[in-house]
Amino acid sequence: MNPLPVLAGAAAAWGLATLIALTCGSTRAGIRVCCAVSGLGGGAALAGGVSALLSGNSRVVSAGGSVVVGTLQLQATSLAGVFVALLGLIAVATAAYVPRYHEPSHATGLYLGVFNLAMLASLAVLVAGNVVTFLVAWETMALLCYLLILRRPRRSEVAAGAFWFLALSEVGFVAIVAAFVILAAKTHTMQLDLIAARAHLVSGDWRVAAYLLALTGFGFKAGLVPLHVWLPEAHPVAPADGSAFLSGLITKLGVYGIALFGFVLLPSGPAWRGVLTMAAGAVTAAIGILYALNERDIKRFLAFSTIENIGIIITAFGAAMTFLAYGQRLLWAFLLLAGLYHVANHGSYKTLLFQEAGVIEHATGTREFDRLGGLAHRMPRSSVISFVGTLGIAALPPLNGFVSEWLIFQGLFQGFRTGSHLVAILIVLAAGTLGLTGGLAVYAFVRGYGIPFLGMPRTRQAAAASEARQPQAGPTLLAVACVALAVGAPVMLAGLARALRTITGVTLRPVLLPGNLTVIPAHTKFSGFSPTWLTVFLLAVSAVPVLIYLAGRPRGASRAEPVWDGGIVAFKPRMQYSAMTFSAPTRVMFDALYQPSVSVDRASDEPAGSSGPVHYESEATPIFERYLYRPVIRAFEWLADVVRPIQSGDVNLYLFYVFAAVLVAYLIAAL
Amino acid sequence: MTSQGTTELTVQENAEELRRTVTRLFGRSLHIRTLDTGSCASCEQEIRLLAAPHYDLHRLGFFFTPAPRHADLLMVTGPMVRAFENAARKTYDAIPDPKIVVATGACALGGVYQPDPFTHGGVGGTFPVDVWIPGCPPSPLALLQGLLVAVGRLADKVKDLDFALNGTPR
Amino acid sequence: MPLWTLRGLRRGVVTTRYPARPDASAQLLPTPPAFRPEVLTPRLADRLAAVCPSRALARDGDMLVFDVGACTACGRCRAEAPEATAASGEFELAATARAYLVKRIPLGGRPA
Numbered sequence: 037m038n039p040l041p042v043l044a045g046a047a048a049a050w051g052l053a054t055l056i057a058l059t060c061g062s063t064r065a066g067i068r069v070c071c072a073v074s075g076l077g078g079g080a081a082l083a084g085g086v087s088a089l090l091s092g093n094s095r096v097v098s099a100g101g102s103v104v105v106g107t108l109q110l111q112a113t114s115l116a117g118v119f120v121a122l123l124g125l126i127a128v129a130t131a132a133y134v135p136r137y138h139e140p141s142h143a144t145g146l147y148l149g150v151f152n153l154a155m156l157a158s159l160a161v162l163v164a165g166n167v168v169t170f171l172v173a174w175e176t177m178a179l180l181c182y183l184l185i186l187r188r189p190r191r192s193e194v195a196a197g198a199f200w201f202l203a204l205s206e207v208g209f210v211a212i213v214a215a216f217v218i219l220a221a222k223t224h225t226m227q228l229d230l231i232a233a234r235a236h237l238v239s240g241d242w243r244v245a246a247y248l249l250a251l252t253g254f255g256f257k258a259g260l261v262p263l264h265v266w267l268p269e270a271h272p273v274a275p276a277d278g279s280a281f282l283s284g285l286i287t288k289l290g291v292y293g294i295a296l297f298g299f300v301l302l303p304s305g306p307a308w309r310g311v312l313t314m315a316a317g318a319v320t321a322a323i324g325i326l327y328a329l330n331e332r333d334i335k336r337f338l339a340f341s342t343i344e345n346i347g348i349i350i351t352a353f354g355a356a357m358t359f360l361a362y363g364q365r366l367l368w369a370f371l372l373l374a375g376l377y378h379v380a381n382h383g384s385y386k387t388l389l390f391q392e393a394g395v396i397e398h399a400t401g402t403r404e405f406d407r408l409g410g411l412a413h414r415m416p417r418s419s420v421i422s423f424v425g426t427l428g429i430a431a432l433p434p435l436n437g438f439v440s441e442w443l444i445f446q447g448l449f450q451g452f453r454t455g456s457h458l459v460a461i462l463i464v465l466a467a468g469t470l471g472l473t474g475g476l477a478v479y480a481f482v483r484g485y486g487i488p489f490l491g492m493p494r495t496r497q498a499a500a501a502s503e504a505r506q507p508q509a510g511p512t513l514l515a516v517a518c519v520a521l522a523v524g525a526p527v528m529l530a531g532l533a534r535a536l537r538t539i540t541g542v543t544l545r546p547v548l549l550p551g552n553l554t555v556i557p558a559h560t561k562f563s564g565f566s567p568t569w570l571t572v573f574l575l576a577v578s579a580v581p582v583l584i585y586l587a588g589r590p591r592g593a594s595r596a597e598p599v600w601d602g603g604i605v606a607f608k609p610r611m612q613y614s615a616m617t618f619s620a621p622t623r624v625m626f627d628a629l630y631q632p633s634v635s636v637d638r639a640s641d642e643p644a645g646s647s648g649p650v651h652y653e654s655e656a657t658p659i660f661e662r663y664l665y666r667p668v669i670r671a672f673e674w675l676a677d678v679v680r681p682i683q684s685g686d687v688n689l690y691l692f693y694v695f696a697a698v699l700v701a702y703l704i705a706a707l
Numbered sequence: 708m709t710s711q712g713t714t715e716l717t718v719q720e721n722a723e724e725l726r727r728t729v730t731r732l733f734g735r736s737l738h739i740r741t742l743d744t745g746s747c748a749s750c751e752q753e754i755r756l757l758a759a760p761h762y763d764l765h766r767l768g769f770f771f772t773p774a775p776r777h778a779d780l781l782m783v784t785g786p787m788v789r790a791f792e793n794a795a796r797k798t799y800d801a802i803p804d805p806k807i808v809v810a811t812g813a814c815a816l817g818g819v820y821q822p823d824p825f826t827h828g829g830v831g832g833t834f835p836v837d838v839w840i841p842g843c844p845p846s847p848l849a850l851l852q853g854l855l856v857a858v859g860r861l862a863d864k865v866k867d868l869d870f871a872l873n874g875t876p877r
Numbered sequence: 878m879p880l881w882t883l884r885g886l887r888r889g890v891v892t893t894r895y896p897a898r899p900d901a902s903a904q905l906l907p908t909p910p911a912f913r914p915e916v917l918t919p920r921l922a923d924r925l926a927a928v929c930p931s932r933a934l935a936r937d938g939d940m941l942v943f944d945v946g947a948c949t950a951c952g953r954c955r956a957e958a959p960e961a962t963a964a965s966g967e968f969e970l971a972a973t974a975r976a977y978l979v980k981r982i983p984l985g986g987r988p989a
Binding site: 760761762763813818819836837838840842845846848849851852855856857861863864865866868869870871872873 | 891892895903906909910911912913931932933944945946947948950951963965967968969971972973977978980982
């Protein structure tokens with residue numbers, strides 16, 4: 037099936053939804069209709085994406101254009117198929133989520149219009165067939181996302197977060213333009229598939245420069261460390277569905293860009309390019325989760341977790357590129373496949389978690405961990421859905437996060453096949469870093485699920501939480517998707533293997549899925565694992581305690597007594613772990629990274645309580661902000677100060693500039 | 708057991724049946740939870756010595772446990788200070804049945820302290836006590852004897868003593 | 878560690894064999910008193926009851942009521958009337974009923 041008409045249908049649906057939102061978004065019925073149309077568009081995008089995955093690269097379709105910007109060309113590639121399908125899934129889930137989340141108002145109508153246009157722009161980025169289409173769509177997407185974040189522009193942190201997003205997006209855009217310009221100039225064409233075909237025309241140095249520029253530029257959007265600073269500022273301040281879209285899809289557009297340059301446009305390169313990418317990914321993953329453990333706000337915590345997962349995906353891509361440099365084509369394709377699978381998985385469970393964070397925020401009025409607690413009893417369905425998402429993101433079996441991380445690890449463990457001792461050691465180091473990240477992720481998500489949902493409510497608002505009239509359809513759909521991606525992993529992997537054959541030319545299916553249910557990592561006799569059988573096994577094993585209980589239940593009278601609490605008078609919520617104390621061990625162990633600054637304020641030196649309270653404050657140093665961004669910003673401000681005298685405001689000076697410029701132009705022409 | 712429809716056991720036979728059941732359940736493996744309801748801790752020091760090499764209660768199959776859920780026997784010392792009564796009751800309730808309560812030391816048995824606004828003067832009113840161990844503090848040997856009486860491995864000796872000396876002074 | 882092991886092996890087993898065999902240290906224990914009925918008079922019984930800090934002694938008619946459970950073996954009654962009391966030497970005093978610990982000793986002495 038040709039995916040392009042289906043995707044055109046999706047785009048039309050989103051355009052129609054935008055119109056509906058802008059005109060009648062201030063009524064509840066208008067919002068419902070807009071979301072229904074948007075959801076249909078999402079379904080079409082999902083179908084189109086899957087079809088693009090399976091049917092290979094479509095032909096390039098020219099859709100008009102102008103002399104100034106060139107032709108608008110579209111092509112649905114297999115690589116983009118995963119991302120388009122993910123966009124479709126997120127669109128459907130958001131469409132189910134929005135009606136109960138947003139209050140109908142004029143601002144909501146505008147917001148939904150912008151949202152649908154942003155989805156349309158993202159689709160355009162993914163199906164762009166030439167450089168100009170890509171860049172125009174990219175910039176449009178960035179601006180629309182900026183407007184998306186600004187749903188409540190009068191709040192100060194919203195404006196700051198949105199500004200960070202736009203500023204760093206633009207800096208990245210400069211690098212992306214430079215990368216594309218290099219390639220287009222050297223291959224004398226603007227069409228992406230022709231650039232890929234003529235990649236050999238670009239000499240080694242230019243290839244490296246283009247790739248590094250692309251890695252930096254797309255890294256800004258994806259959230260690679262140290263280019264990630266905007267992510268924890270921008271994602272939390274957007275409304276929940278906006279944050280979900282940003283984390284679930286927009287960061288993946290950065291990943292798509294890196295994959296485009298690394299695997300399609302410039303597939304072959306020196307090994308150090310892959311090692312650099314892998315190292316960047318591993319560092320990103322570790323730093324992302326370490327900072328996530330230090331957060332008291334649910335959405336900032338999830339934003340840092342996004343950084344961690346992006347790091348994992350980029351590590352997989354980097355290792356794939358390294359393997360290709362040593363001729364290991366199977367592992368090259370395998371790790372690309374594993375990375376793309378992780379893209380789909382992360383998109384599904386991160387969107388779910390952000391949507392649930394929005395539900396919690398609306399139910400309790402707060403986003404801080406230390407003000408929540410005991411929500412499992414008060415919001416049972418939301419807690420079950422969040423639990424599915426948490427299991428997925430903590431990469432615990434049998435869910436989808438586990439399958440994709442297992443694949444990535446198995447690929448990394450085969451580093452010895454490169455034949456170079458140094459590179460093999462570096463790959464193992466990356467695997468070790470991912471292992472640390474995985475452990476910390478479980479720790480972080482025990483905190484992320486346990487503190488809000490389990491235990492006793494820590495405040496009255498948490499005790500009064502209720503999930504009546506809260507959106508549930510959207511998160512439920514995503515939870516079902518997570519489970520389906522896990523249990524149906526063989527189907528998913530078979531589809532991805534088809535796509536990989538188009539992208540890389542490597543036939544992965546026989547060495548990936550020899551039977552129909554077992555997955556092996558590209559080489560037999562290394563390891564194997566069956567996600568479906570694992571799920572069945574875990575379900576069967578969890579039946580054992582149930583059976584033991586049923587068989588061994590006391591037949592005589594039994595007595596129910598409260599949980600043993602040490603005989604204290606009453607259990608108070610403040611006796612529980614707080615989010616920050618739970619993660620205190622990491623702050624102690626990694627204090628070289630956090631460099632906490634501690635301030636203690638006491639009325640006198642008497643022991644606490646006899647002279648008044650003691651005020652204790654500990655703050656982790658924002659390393660990248662302080663040591664990288666602030667100096668760069670200060671340097672630019674200095675430069676602006678130096679240059680300011682040019683703008684004196686004096687008309688005569690400006691006329692002199694015009695005269696001088698014309699004079700210089702004559703002189704140059706004369707030479 | 709008579710040949711009539713209902714079984715009619717004498718008090719004596721009941722007690723014997725109970726002792727046999729208790730010995731069967733706890734005779735070789737008993738987990739003890741100690742509870743201090745306001746004592747001077749002398750009894751606690753003697754109880755601690757039970758785990759030391761000289762007295763070694765582990766050789767008899769007895770163990771200390773802090774968790775009431777895992778305990779079989781509650782060893783109570785102290786005169787039951789009123790402020791502690793709630794916690795003591797909670798501890799008793801948290802121990803699963805069947806359980807044994809042993810009151811240890813003169814304070815718990817009603818000596819030393821009279822009932823007043825701060826203390827009950829003894830633990831008899833708070834729990835149903837099974838074995839009473841006198842002493843101030845009871846030596847570890849007395850404690851061992853008390854525990855063995857509680858699980859039915861030794862017979863209760865004191866009921867046959869009369870504390871009256873007959874004949875020449877010792 | 879090796880020194881500790883050798884020292885321990887040289888010292889031998891220190892664990893008591895109680896209850897299978899009597900423990901030698903039991904003879905050193907302070908124990909509740911035993912009374913001589915033929916020496917006890919009502920006045921002596923009242924003096925003993927007054928001096929007991931633990932309310933273990935009381936006079937009920939012509940019986941001395943001795944609550945073994947309340948006795949702390951402080952020795953005050955022995956100091957007050959050494960001719961009427963002596964250490965009982967009994968330390969195995971665990972009782973399955975509180976009443977077993979309340980002893981009634983007849984006051985057989987003739988008032989002087």
